[in-house]
Amino acid sequence: MNRAALAAIVDHTLLTPEATPADVERACGEAVALGVFAVCVSPSLVAVATRALAATDLVVATVCGFPSGAHAPAVKAREAELAVESGAREVDMVIDLGRAKAGDWAAVERDIREVRRVLLHPALLKVIVESAALTDDEIVAACGAAAGAGADVVKTSTGFHPAGGASVSAVRLIAATVARSADRRLGVKASGGIRTGAQALALVAARATRLGLSRTREVLHGLPEAPA
Secondary structure, X not given: OOHHHHHOXXXXXXXXXXOOHHHHHHHXXXXXXXXXXXXXXXXXXXXXXXXXXXXXXXXXXXXXOOOOOOOOHHHHXXXXXXXXXXXXXXXXXXXXXXXXXXOOHHHHHXXXXXXXXXXXXXXXXXXXXXXHHOOHHHHHHHHXXXXXXXOXXXXXXXXXXXXOOOOHHHHHHHHHHHHHHOOOOOEEEEEOOOOOHHHHHHHHHOOOOEEEEOOHXXXXXXXXXXXX
């Protein structure tokens, strides 16, 4: 996979709490130069990214219920709704991990469904399951909840949880599960701790369809350029 092909499935991500509007503008400029698919920023900075990318084809993405997921469903839904009003075309929501660990999958699905209710197509809903904090059985159940609630993509990680980020095994399991659990095939986003081109390629080989990267330039650096 060459540099341009990998860049085309990257969400160039800036979610550090101290990020300023100027930082977002710089990240957007870098995203354009690198040829990525989307820029993912915090909800309060969506309007900044939307303005910075107005003359481009790049997508603005954001998060909701981030990073803990321990927000009331109505709060997550309103956050997603406001983000779309500010220009976001994709929202990465965090599931309620406490409900997931308790095995209350009906509550997890209701939580996702509440966001899906306000996030109308073609806006994309990605569901962050924090796979490193779940058992394999819990990952499968979380994927089922996401599919049942109408999500478009299942995403591994916030990148903020101490349990860890993306892994090849988790991506492989998520990809296999969503392929079985929905009438339409859901995407798989690998995110959290991806620092090298080799890691990125391994995750794509495991069937990740999107990558969330904060170190995009470093990851792309070692890959061959696209043919002329």
